[in-house]
Amino acid sequence: MQDLEIIASAGASFRPGDIPPPPDGGIEAWTQVAMGWIVIFATWGYVNSFGSFQAHYTSTLPQSPFQISWIGSIQVWFTFFGSAFSGRLLDAGFWIPTFLVGAGLQLIGIFMMSLSTSYWHLMITQGVVTGIGGGIIFAPSLALVATYFEKRRGIAIGLVTTGNSLGGTVYPLVVRALLPSIGMPWTARVLGFINLAGFILVAIFMRPRLPPRQTGPIIDWSAFRDTLYVSYVGGLFFFVWSVYYTFYYLASFGQQEVGMSFADSSLITTIINAVGLPTRVLIPVLADRIGPLNTIAPAALCVAIVAYTWVAVHDVAGVYIFSIFYGIASGAFQSLMPTGVASITTRLDTIGSKSHWGSYLGCAVEYTLRGAIGARESFEGWLEGKD
Known part of the structure; x- marks a missing residue:
């Protein structure tokens, strides 16, 4: 495995005289980290809070929990779909217009969600529009940050x-606090205003470091001739099949199967995200020492092992314990996904166009499978494969 990391690190090196070496620190570089953090907070933080919305929609809409979860599934699918193509726009030097379009779409989706009164309204606003908007901006922001670092790329x-x-x-705490008092429309608007404030800062301070790459296709097909890249993308493809089920279903599972209240089940989404915070910081530090690929493999194994234990959860205590362990494991893996792409990319000015293909393709298949799973109307049938 050590040889594998040597190959990956060599592939990510900079060619002398072509692209200047990254600063690997300094005010400008760490400012990009802060701005990238805001983008991920507003995009994936919002996406991963869907469990709270799922719990609310389950109690207010006539559709089944599995049908409602399609809103979140479509949101993830379009987020990865947008990211699969928007990265090339960063490589070509179009960061500002790309960000403005993506941020604008996400905000439009959130504010229109506040006016939604039916399942299909939410499918379009929260699922499609916010998903596309978030996807357009999140992948370029991660790729942009990666170009400022080399030795410290993992921790950045x-x-x-x-x-x-x-x-x-x-976001789930905001939903939990505001929804009972001001209702869904104004709760959604508050979330929109939070994102708007962050996006203003990003538009002012986030700037690309590398010169534009004017030539090259929107999709870098040559990357798929790289065995290492294809293997990594294939791994992400299978991982994304399953990881977001838990984020979406666990709160509803707590309500329907173990009798938790809406307020208590909403805390599950908060817990599963909060406990992953330490691993998102510590595991990348380890990856900088032993290599991203050497770190992400055992992290993926941990996620799989914990996921299988869900079938043994039958009470409130079990839901809390499972959410803690799953949050820790999934947080570690998700923090390494973009670092792994950067480590196997031969030119950093092509990172944007190579990012997140495995995640997008995995989501495409996962969305199709969800249609079949939607026919199972009990959590027991879904978890254990029973009709």
Whole structure:
């Protein structure tokens, strides 16, 4: 495995005279980390808080929990879909217009969600529009941060991805606090104003370091001739099949199967995101020492092992214990996903166009499978494969 990391690190090196070496620190570089954190907070933090919305929609809409979860599934699918193509726009030097379009779409989706009164309204606003908007901006922001670091790239990206955990912690708390008192429309608007404030800062301070790459296709097909890259993308493909089920279903599972209240079940989403915060910081530090690929493999194994224990959860205590362990394991893996891509990319000015293909393709298949799973109307049938 050590040889594998040597190959990956060599592939990510900078060619002398072509691209200047990254500063690997300093005010400008760490400012990009802070701005990237805001983007991930507002995009993936919002996405990972869907469990709170799922719990609310389950009690207010006539659709089943599995049908309602399609809103979140579509949101994730379009987030990865947008990211699969928007990265090339960063490489080409179009960061500012790309960010403005993506941020604008996400905000439009959130504010229109506040006016939604039916399942299909939410599917379009919260699922499609916010998903596309978030996808357009999150992948370029991660790739942009990666170009400022080399030796400290793991910790830099790890710090950025903590926005995922903190956003997934804060948004459910806001929903839990405001929903009973001001209702869903104004709760959604408050979330929109939070994102708007952050996006203003990002538009002012986040700037790309590398010169534009004017040539090259939107999709870098040459990357798929790289065995290492294809293997990594294939791993992400299978991982994304399952990881977001837990984020979406666990709160509803707590309500329907073990009798938790809406307020208590909403805390599950907060817990599962909050406990992943330490691993999102510490595991990338380890990755900088032993290599991202050497770290992400055992992290993926831990996620799989913990996921299988869900079938043994039958009470409130079990839900809390499972959410803690799953949050820790999934936080570690998710923090390493972008770092792994950067470590196997031969040119950092192509990171944007190579990021998140495995995640997008995995989501595409996962969304199709969800249609079949939606026919199972009990959690027992879903967890254990029973009809």
